[in-house]
Amino acid sequence: MAVVAVSHDIALDLKAEILVATTWQCNLRCSYCFVDNSIAPPHQPQMSPLLAEKTVDALHEGFADVEHICIHLYGGEPLSNLPALRAMVSRAATYPVGRFSFAITTNGTLGTPEAISLLHKGEFQVILSIDGPSEIHDSMRYTVLNEATHHTVITFLNTLRRDTCCSVRGSSVVRSGWSLSEASAYLRTLPLHTIKAQAVRSSPETAYALTDQEFQTYLDDLDAVGDRVIEEIDLGKMPLDDRFSARVLQLLAGIERNSFCGAGNSMLGINPDGSIVPCVLMGESAPVLGNINEDPAIWRMNGVQWSKASTPSLKCEKCPILSLCRGGCPAVMPICAESECEITRKNCEIALRIFRHFQHDPTKLLILAGIS
Amino acid sequence: MPEKKSRSELQRQKDLILRALTDPKFRTLLQENPVKALEISKLTSETKKEIRFILAAVKGINTQISALADQLLCVTGGGGGCGIA
Numbered sequence: 212m213a214v215v216a217v218s219h220d221i222a223l224d225l226k227a228e229i230l231v232a233t234t235w236q237c238n239l240r241c242s243y244c245f246v247d248n249s250i251a252p253p254h255q256p257q258m259s260p261l262l263a264e265k266t267v268d269a270l271h272e273g274f275a276d277v278e279h280i281c282i283h284l285y286g287g288e289p290l291s292n293l294p295a296l297r298a299m300v301s302r303a304a305t306y307p308v309g310r311f312s313f314a315i316t317t318n319g320t321l322g323t324p325e326a327i328s329l330l331h332k333g334e335f336q337v338i339l340s341i342d343g344p345s346e347i348h349d350s351m352r353y354t355v356l357n358e359a360t361h362h363t364v365i366t367f368l369n370t371l372r373r374d375t376c377c378s379v380r381g382s383s384v385v386r387s388g389w390s391l392s393e394a395s396a397y398l399r400t401l402p403l404h405t406i407k408a409q410a411v412r413s414s415p416e417t418a419y420a421l422t423d424q425e426f427q428t429y430l431d432d433l434d435a436v437g438d439r440v441i442e443e444i445d446l447g448k449m450p451l452d453d454r455f456s457a458r459v460l461q462l463l464a465g466i467e468r469n470s471f472c473g474a475g476n477s478m479l480g481i482n483p484d485g486s487i488v489p490c491v492l493m494g495e496s497a498p499v500l501g502n503i504n505e506d507p508a509i510w511r512m513n514g515v516q517w518s519k520a521s522t523p524s525l526k527c528e529k530c531p532i533l534s535l536c537r538g539g540c541p542a543v544m545p546i547c548a549e550s551e552c553e554i555t556r557k558n559c560e561i562a563l564r565i566f567r568h569f570q571h572d573p574t575k576l577l578i579l580a581g582i583s
Numbered sequence: 584m585p586e587k588k589s590r591s592e593l594q595r596q597k598d599l600i601l602r603a604l605t606d607p608k609f610r611t612l613l614q615e616n617p618v619k620a621l622e623i624s625k626l627t628s629e630t631k632k633e634i635r636f637i638l639a640a641v642k643g644i645n646t647q648i649s650a651l652a653d654q655l656l657c658v659t660g661g662g663g664g665c666g667i668a
Contacts, residue, residue: 225646461648464604473649574597580644582600 227277228314228473229270230480230491233258233295234287239318239360242351243384243411243419257291258483260298266481266503267302271310273507277477283314285491290321292483293329300333314338316382318352320360322367331375338380339368343397347389351419365401372402383408386419391432399451406451410554426550430557437561441568449578456579458535458562463576467534474541475500475518479510489517492542532559596633600640610641 234257237244258266270280282299289296296315303311314336330337341364342348349359371377381403383394394408410429413420421429440450450456461468472478472490480491481503487510488497498517501510523538530536539555569575577583588596599621603610612620617634 225642225649457648460644463601464644464648466648468648477649574594574601577597577600577640577644580640580647582597582640 225277226279226281227270227274227477227479228281228283229478230283230285231258231266231299232285232287232480232482232491233263233289233299234292234483236291237286237288237318238291238320238354239288239352240355240357241318241353243386243413243417255483258295258485260294262483262485262503263295263298264302266485267299267306267311269503269507271306273511279309279312281312281314283316285316288318288321289315290317290323290326293323293326296326296329296333300329303333312336316340318360319364319367320354322363322370327370327374330371330377335375335377336380337371337377338382339364339371339403340384341365341368341381341398341401342383343389343394347393347397351384351386368401368403378404380405380407382406384411385409385421385429386411387421387425388419390425391429392435395432395436395452403451405453407454408452410550415550421550426553430553433554433557433561437565441565444565444569444575444578447575447578447583449581449583453579455558455562455565458559459565459576460579461535462562462566463573468537470518470521471537471539471541473518475514475521479514487514489514489521490542492540494542530556532556532563535559535562596637599633599637603637603641604644610638614638 235255236257267282270282274280282303284296284299286292300313303313313333315330316338317340319339319341340352341361342351345359345361348361348364352360352364354360368379368381371379379402381398381401383398383406385391385394385408391408391410395406398406398408410421410426411417411419436452437455440452440455443450470476474493475489478490479500480488480493480497482488482491485503487500487502489500490497498513500513500517521538521541523533523536527533527536527538536555536559539552566576603613609620613634617630618624618626621630621634623630
């Protein structure tokens, strides 16, 4: 197979990532959660084990041109639908080693022995939501019965690290009263493989949205994250916070980005009923590309067409960092608009700064790809 | 047990990865005519293995570049989407 020429169908023969929402139900009622309000189709049932198995088969068939498929379970809380998770892991195991891998975004409060065992069996990459210490975490992340969750989440994390081979990314939501520097510092105290803290995804009117001053601090804190990344690269360490890695590597490779991400193309979203969208984070605005029960050629073609039709806005055409951004996340831009644009621009500027810092010794940057 | 590479060998390998990543002509030559690309007289099994590694590394980097993980939920890149689970 030819090495991928990075072009419009960037790296399409390498890896696909499929966000699968096996349920929109969740046992938590986080104050800032956007799912209830904008994503979850009302009263949609959970994905059945049979449909979960079909999903694995359909992805294998639909992405015949791709070497590897990462199924990223999402929701709702995916651990609240263990039968679907179990069915997917078992089905994927019937394919050659390396064909499928798994990731899961979880609130970490339903870590039953069976759940832990399945995560280990599927060698999941776990994205675990931990906002901060208990007073910070529990003020936003509580159960339907208003119970605190921090202690349970930390127990889940420790169990994952002790009893499984899973890699764990800690993810923290930055909001009014809880800064990026505080969130990053907290995550660095935990036994995590990677970390990421990011501003809350909400409109500016909400109570937890960053104030103007906090937003400026957020941008300054991003600079500090960039400084830390430079220090870690200098020491030959893989940065714990990898938010700049893809863009720095893009600069190193000297190529232009042709789309913000792989949505519609090398990335798709699947709802519990099997309907397929470019990304599950797009909510109701997402066009339905097809259904898992249909001929995969249909939804693959629809996805590629949607991706090609999704071009940056006219405003973006004059932006100096367009080649590193290509218009921003199609799921987040409609909600966060200017602030998201500003954050993305800042991320790009910092990536450029990191790249320039190592211009005299660019092989050092290969650590961002795990090459040390 | 695999043989441990010396520091200079590792650096040479990284230089080759970087060149293959940034120079499409060299990358193509490495695939199609590795003897010429590496200016060597003979292709040993060890060299073939190294070339496979270099090309795999470049493919991996290109995948990582394409899988931009700007949102918390995005797992690759790191990783994929927005993290409010």
